[in-house]
Amino acid sequence: MPQKNVDVLGIGNAIVDVIARQEEAFLGLHGLDKGSMLLVDEDGILSLYDKIGPATEISGGSAANTIAGVTSLGGSACYVGKVAADQLGEVFAHDIRAAGVAFNTPFLKDGPQTARCIVIVTPDGQRTMSTYLGACAMLGPDDVVEEEIAAARITYLEGYLWDRPNAKEAFRKAAQLAGKHKRQTALTLSDSFCVDRYRESFLSLIRDGVDILFANEAEILSLYETSSLQQAMTAVAKDCSLAAITRSERGSVIVAGSSVTEVSAQPVAQVVDTTGAGDLYASGFLFGHAHDKPVAECARLGHVAAAEIISHIGARPQVELKSLV
Amino acid sequence: MPQKNVDVLGIGNAIVDVIARQEEAFLGLHGLDKGSMLLVDEDGILSLYDKIGPATEISGGSAANTIAGVTSLGGSACYVGKVAADQLGEVFAHDIRAAGVAFNTPFLKDGPQTARCIVIVTPDGQRTMSTYLGACAMLGPDDVVEEEIAAARITYLEGYLWDRPNAKEAFRKAAQLAGKHKRQTALTLSDSFCVDRYRESFLSLIRDGVDILFANEAEILSLYETSSLQQAMTAVAKDCSLAAITRSERGSVIVAGSSVTEVSAQPVAQVVDTTGAGDLYASGFLFGHAHDKPVAECARLGHVAAAEIISHIGARPQVELKSLV
Numbered sequence: 001m002p003q004k005n006v007d008v009l010g011i012g013n014a015i016v017d018v019i020a021r022q023e024e025a026f027l028g029l030h031g032l033d034k035g036s037m038l039l040v041d042e043d044g045i046l047s048l049y050d051k052i053g054p055a056t057e058i059s060g061g062s063a064a065n066t067i068a069g070v071t072s073l074g075g076s077a078c079y080v081g082k083v084a085a086d087q088l089g090e091v092f093a094h095d096i097r098a099a100g101v102a103f104n105t106p107f108l109k110d111g112p113q114t115a116r117c118i119v120i121v122t123p124d125g126q127r128t129m130s131t132y133l134g135a136c137a138m139l140g141p142d143d144v145v146e147e148e149i150a151a152a153r154i155t156y157l158e159g160y161l162w163d164r165p166n167a168k169e170a171f172r173k174a175a176q177l178a179g180k181h182k183r184q185t186a187l188t189l190s191d192s193f194c195v196d197r198y199r200e201s202f203l204s205l206i207r208d209g210v211d212i213l214f215a216n217e218a219e220i221l222s223l224y225e226t227s228s229l230q231q232a233m234t235a236v237a238k239d240c241s242l243a244a245i246t247r248s249e250r251g252s253v254i255v256a257g258s259s260v261t262e263v264s265a266q267p268v269a270q271v272v273d274t275t276g277a278g279d280l281y282a283s284g285f286l287f288g289h290a291h292d293k294p295v296a297e298c299a300r301l302g303h304v305a306a307a308e309i310i311s312h313i314g315a316r317p318q319v320e321l322k323s324l325v
Numbered sequence: 326m327p328q329k330n331v332d333v334l335g336i337g338n339a340i341v342d343v344i345a346r347q348e349e350a351f352l353g354l355h356g357l358d359k360g361s362m363l364l365v366d367e368d369g370i371l372s373l374y375d376k377i378g379p380a381t382e383i384s385g386g387s388a389a390n391t392i393a394g395v396t397s398l399g400g401s402a403c404y405v406g407k408v409a410a411d412q413l414g415e416v417f418a419h420d421i422r423a424a425g426v427a428f429n430t431p432f433l434k435d436g437p438q439t440a441r442c443i444v445i446v447t448p449d450g451q452r453t454m455s456t457y458l459g460a461c462a463m464l465g466p467d468d469v470v471e472e473e474i475a476a477a478r479i480t481y482l483e484g485y486l487w488d489r490p491n492a493k494e495a496f497r498k499a500a501q502l503a504g505k506h507k508r509q510t511a512l513t514l515s516d517s518f519c520v521d522r523y524r525e526s527f528l529s530l531i532r533d534g535v536d537i538l539f540a541n542e543a544e545i546l547s548l549y550e551t552s553s554l555q556q557a558m559t560a561v562a563k564d565c566s567l568a569a570i571t572r573s574e575r576g577s578v579i580v581a582g583s584s585v586t587e588v589s590a591q592p593v594a595q596v597v598d599t600t601g602a603g604d605l606y607a608s609g610f611l612f613g614h615a616h617d618k619p620v621a622e623c624a625r626l627g628h629v630a631a632a633e634i635i636s637h638i639g640a641r642p643q644v645e646l647k648s649l650v
Contacts, residue, residue, distance in 0.1 A: 054420040057382035095379040
């Protein structure tokens with residue numbers, strides 16, 4: 001039986017990150033666009049894997065990182081995502097459960113392997129990702145369980161899901177069920193290329209009732225096809241009741257109708273790896289929102305969580321975030 | 326065809342480390358002896374895995390870490406060890422090859438999974454290990470290739486191999502072949518419990534012609550069943566022409582017949598995870614020795630490599646060690 005009340009349920013691509021450091025030149029050599037996420041097929045991921053140096057494997061996946069951050073902050077959470085019945089699938093399931101997250105999605109048998117994302121970290125701490133979706137492509141509406149959605153104060157969806165038809169259906173079902181049970185839905189736009197691929201769908205979704213929208217500056221500009229943040233903010237205020245726009249070291253801007261709140265980023269001694277910065281900002285924001293905090297406090301919690309994650313390799317917290325807030 | 330001349334060939338248990346942080350109390354609760362390595366069966370590793378928090382997977386294995394350190398210092402190296410044809414086996418093979426090491430041991434099919442070592446890192450940076458040997462147990466004499474041994478200036482063997490009969494035979498074959506080709510052999514005692522299990526065998530091996538012996542203080546005391554380092558040093562001087570005894574933050578002592586050389590450790594700003602400290606000391610020492618450096622310089626190289634490895638999580642170098650020496 002699912003828990004009666006859960007702060008946040010996340011649905012996303014369940015991925016194990018393969019993190020390797022490379023010099024800047026490596027990106028150009030292999031046609032990688034710095035800071036972005038590129039989808040590759042199995043041959044593509046194997047070929048890139050052959051070229052990178054020694055790596056570290058850590059559970060990842062954008063919404064999964066966010067959800068692990070919610071429990072680390074002391075919240076309760078549930079995750080829906082598809083891994084294969086293989087060793088990396090076991091690693092993913094172990095890590096998210098060990099973080100205190102309910103994870104009940106059945107493992108995929110006789111299909112593609114668990115998804116992997118090769119994360120190239122350059123000396124400036126920026127990350128460039130190449131993702132093989134593997135088993136994630138088989139996430140479907142049957143994996144979305146009505147009782148779980150009904151139990152969650154907020155259902156959080158990642159834009160990346162839109163890349164596969166089954167997962168998109170799962171996403172739609174979850175959004176509908178959240179509406180039916182008068183629960184909130186949150187969406188992250190995930191990546192500016194992802195926005196470019198699905199601009200119209202995302203705009204309809206947002207206008208049809210996304211309660212909280214997460215985007216970074218590049219994503220919100222891409223969504224509204226403008227180069228002016230002010231214009232994008234004006235546009236999003238009409239489409240969505242609450243939008244949190246992250247601006248890296250410049251903090252975040254929260255747009256709620258005519259009210260605009262700017263919140264500073266947390267100082268970080270050394271940026272080691274920016275992987276997960278946006279994901280963990282969402283952890284803090286969602287945790288705060290589920291506990292009825294004012295938006296400035298939600299954003300502050302987001303910046304504290306993001307500051308922890310960028311101070312080390314990997315996109316899962318290494319200390320209990322609740323000890324930091 | 327194997328390379329004509331290689332600095333060091335290492336033979337060991339090919340293991341993927343599963344690293345998790347825990348408070349000190351966790352060790353007592355689960356009967357783990359701090360700082361040691363415990364062998365567990367498949368049920369044992371799965372049961373412990375259920376209890377640890379979120380983890381990071383990084384290629385490990387004592388001799389494999391040493392060998393990866395040798396190439397990171399600019400040396401040439403070859404590794405012999407058994408992984409299964411599974412995802413963790415692919416991770417291990419990728420990482421060691423990406424480190425520039427020749428690794429030609431065939432993958433095990435239809436047998437146990439690739440070995441895993443759960444490494445519990447306590448807040449003081451100490452590590453406590455529980456190892457499931459899995460596919461390693463199937464390393465055998467057929468995996469030791471005469472041309473590879475003949476090509477290596479030094480063949481480096483890990484004491485842990487003694488834990489499995491097949492691997493012990495592989496070890497013996499390698500030592501004999503090195504002798505036949507007038508190459509040097511080096512042995513690390515690996516762990517004081519390991520010494521306790523195989524004291525007589527290790528003593529015969531050393532007396533029969535190990536050229537370089539690596540041990541930490543606890544291991545050398547256990548080998549000679551004494552509580553006096555001075556007595557152990559006197560004893561080892563008779564049994565072996567060159568012994569390097571590591572003493573954590575107190576540096577190392579090199580015993581070569583009647584000559585004793587003390588070398589200081591390298592200062593480290595913060596000890597994050599001591600996993601691999603001994604392994605990387607051996608990297609530096611072996612690299613220096615293969616390049617005919619005096620023992621004090623060999624030891625200094627060892628301390629530089631060890632200092633890098635304990636300043637981060639995981640037992641494989643994160644920067645090119647040659648840039649540090």
